[in-house]
Amino acid sequence: MTPTIAQKSPYAVDVEAGKSYYWCACGQSKSQPFCDGSHKGSSFVPVKWDATEYKTVYFCGCKHSAKGALCDGTHNKL
Secondary structure, three states: OOOOOOOOOOEEEEEOOOOEEEEOOOOOOOOOOEOOOOOOOOOOOOEEEEOOOOEEEEEOOOOOOOOOOEOOOHHHHO
């Protein structure tokens, strides 16, 4: 099953140290880049990502990154 491309660019998110984030892997969530349960009934599951510091993180928007939840530039090839 192939994920839906939510957008062909990353989502810049200011994360909080010690907080867990659940990245949408299916591309169907209305709360991009995070999971809202839209994957239910499919083989997709959200990816847990734990912040270790306060910073801006670039979550993958195309859902094809080899780095999972984080952008690796794959969107430039789609």
